[in-house]
Amino acid sequence: MRTRCSRKRAASYDEVIESDDSSNNSNIEEDKNGDTSNKKPKHYAPTGSICEVHNLYQTKPDENGRTSWTKKVPSNLTSPAENSESGQYALVVRNVKCYDGRRNLRLFSIVIQSDNLKQFLAGVFDGYPGLTMTLERVEFKPPFKPFVHRWEAFCTSREKVTDPTTRAHVDLLYRILEEELRDVISRKRDLILNGVITHDLLWTIFEPGQVVFAVRAGYERAFSFSSGEHHCQSGEFRVNARCVDWDGERFGFRPSNFAIPEFGGTLPIASLPVFPLGYHGQEEAVRKRLVERGAxxxxxxxxxxxxxxxxxxxxxxxxxxxxxxxxxxxxxxxxxxxxxxxxxxxxxxxxxxxxxxxxxxxxxxxxxxxxxxxxxxxxxxxxxxxDIVWDSRAFDSLVLPQGQQNLKQLILAFAKAQSKQLDVFDDVVQGKGRGIIMQLSGPPGVGKTLTAESVAEVMKVPLYVLSAGDLGTTASHVEDAMKDILRMVPKWGAVLLLDEADVFMEARNSTDLARNELVSIFLRLLEYYEGILFLTTNRADHIDPAFESRIHVSVRYPDLDTAARRQIWTQFLGTTPGFSSEQLESMAAVPLNGRQIKNVLKTAHLLAREQESELTYEHVGVVLNLRASNAPTNGVQNGVH
The missing domain is CATH 2.30.30 (SH3 type barrels.)
Known part of the structure; x- marks a missing residue:
């Protein structure tokens, strides 16, 4: 059955329900003397069932400034001033009492009602953010910033108006604003003519949407001005602006903030921490530089x-x-x-x-x-x-053990195929076993790391180097770190080098459960890695057997022999003159690895520079003899004679 919403029925409820202005929630009805002994219950309609509006009115503030709500209509209400009568006029000017001793009234706001005037102002304020002149009600309030910023455009456009009605409406507005803004406009013109500004009038030169200039961290910057205001406590003028940035998917705006500290008197506009670009003495040159940098x-x-x-x-x-x-x-x-x-x-x-x-x-x-x-x-x-200057000879100069030189081409072929995704083979489980894993084992300084570096160099891709120290030694830390890395590195097409991977590859046993968990997690992560991975280890004989099925290429590096050492000496020396074949043979006879040879030459170069001479065999001999004299007694370290 439908419920009828009638005013008559609502009125009948009002006759039954009575209450005073206080918030009395009691359901007990009093008699005339306030006696509640009869305890007559009040009768209320169900909540929300009466189709009427129940108006409440705010009370006057009490001695503590607090207000409440009442059903009583305030007695001092006045009729609305804006009505059909006021709607006839082109402008509605609101005034309030003024107590500055100079005038009785001051402008509170100007309401634009003339359609002709709105159309005129739409041209004046074209591109000015925050103004929509097609609205039915357009109101401007002091300090009338849009008119201060566009005063010249307002005056120029006023002179060009030909329609009599529009001209009359524009003149009406002009007379009001000219009287209100006369002092501000006059001061602004005088200051700008002299290239200076006062702190209290900073707002007059900053127009919303305007390009402003600043130097940050030594770099010229341009921003789009959004807003500015004087901060009451610090006294500084705070500027809110925007620059163009990139979030990885799209271009857009990012906010930037500036502060102009309070100052007395005047300052040159171009000396401010941030100022409109139009006041820069070399505006066109700055624009050109910034646009080129932006491109x-x-x-x-x-x-x-x-x-x-x-x-x-x-x-x-x-x-x-x-x-x-x-x-x-x-x-x-x-x-x-x-x-x-x-x-x-x-x-x-x-x-x-x-x-x-x-x-x-x-x-x-x-x-x-x-x-x-x-x-x-x-x-x-x-x-x-x-741009990176690539070393095109990096891979050619790589010294591999005798009898394994052909592995260089095999390693490079594997890497290039993976990089170009030529190997479309996939595991039974989709996404599993799609990476290329190469193990490089042997003593320190024999070229393991250099192999990975050379592959990355010749392929012109990044080399991401990891060590156990970067990943930690607990299973949870390793898993969290490796998950991000194994996602990140293939995205860049990079070569991943896990240096000294022994801790993650050591054979599992029945006693060290923490080590077993670490190895198991590492094995599982390798299964789903889709890039190129080099593992270097000094203990190839101790790795877990499970890694054998996951490693595509394994290269074992023995200690360098004399021929390999001579080749390394030759490569490091390059075109350095003054080294005979006999001297190279003498240096190659010293049992050093590649890293030690590099360090010897670096030290010898420093010695030669200190003596202000070119690098010679004698400089190298000094360093090698010094190494020999400091060698451990349980080992043999030959010097150069």
Whole structure:
């Protein structure tokens, strides 16, 4: 049965229900003397069942400034001032009492009601953020910032109006504003004419949407001004602006904030920490430089493998830290956000995939990525990014053991096939066993690490080097670290080198459960790795048998013989003159590994530089004899005679 909503029925309830203005929730009805002894219950309709509006009104504040609510209509209400009568006028000007001693009334707001005037102002304020002149009600309030910012355009457009009605409405508004803004406009003109500004009038030169200029960390920057205001407590003028940035998927805006400290008198506009670009003495040159840099920055979206030298920005416990970086980096904002979520980059108001010059002008000079040497996610300055100069002879100069030289081509073929995904073979379980794993074993300094480095160099891909120290030795830490790395490295097409992997590959036993868990986790992760992995170990005889089925190529490096050492000496010396064949034979006879040979030559170069001479056989001999004199007594270390 449908319920009829009638005013008559509601009125009958009002006759039954009575209460005073206080919030009395009692359901007991009193008699005239306040006696509740009869205890007559009040009768209420079900909650929400009466189809009427029950109005409540705010009371006057009490002595503590607190208010409540009552059913009584306030007695001092006045009729609304804006009605059909006021709607006839082009402008409605609201005034309030003024107590500054100079005038009785001051403007509170101006309401624009004339359609002709709205159309005129739409042209004046074209592109001015936050104004929509097609609204039915358009209201401006002091200090009338849009008119101060566009006063010249307002006056110029006023002179061009030909329609009599529009001109009359514009003149009406002009007379009101000219009287209100006369002092501010006059002061602003005088200050700008002299290239200076006072702190209290800073707001007059900052127009929303305007390009502003600042130097941050020594780099010229351009921003789009959003808003500015004077801070009451500090007295500084705070500027909110935006720059163009890249979040790994799209271009957009990121906020930037500035503060202009309070100052007395006047300051040159161009000396402010941030100021409109139009006041820069070399505006066109600055624009050209920033647009060119923005175009270069735009080209670095996505993934790039580069060389970097300079200062970079990182974070530790929420604090910005600077690092001096010299080495190869991977520029990849998407990976930066994925694997470094605490410092992720976000943008708002997405832009088109291709920027125009106006947006390139506002582009940040920063790119984000990963420093391979330092193993840190960092922000890099674009001017420190360079193309990598590849060593095309790196793989050719790799010295492998006698009888295994053909393995160089096999290793390179495996790596290239995996890189180009030529090997389409997959395991029975999809995604399993798709990587290429190569084990390099042998004593230190015989070329294990150099093999991985040479493969990466000739393939022109990143080399990501890991050690047990980077991963930890507990199963949970290793699993968490390896999961990210095994996702990240194939994404970049990089070569992964796990140096000194013995701790993860040692044979399992029945007593060391923690070690068994570590090895088991490492085995499982290797099954699903899809990239190129080099494992180096000094203890190949002690690895778990389960690794044998997962390793595609295994190379065992013996100690270097005389021929291998001579080849290494020759390669390190390069075109250095002054070394005869007999001297090379003498140096090669000293039982050193490749790393030791490199260190000897480095020390000899320092000695030669100190003596301000070219590197000679005698310098090398001094270092080798010094090594021989400090050699352990239980070993034999020959010097050069």
């Amino acid at each position: 270069l920055w735009e080209a670095h979206k996505g993934y790039h493998y580069k060389q970097y030298e300079g200062v970079s920005i990182g974070s530790f416990m929420g604090q910005e830290i600077k690092f001096n970086i010299k080495g190869r980096v991977i520029i990849d904002t998407e990976a930066f956000n994925t694997f470094n979520p605490d410092e992720s980059v976000g943008v708002s108001s997405p832009l088109c995939k291709a920027l125009d010059d106006d947006k390139r002008l506002l582009a940040t000079p920063m790119v984000r990525g990963y420093s391979l040497k330092d193993k840190k996610w960092l922000e890099f300055y674009l001017d420190g990014v360079r």
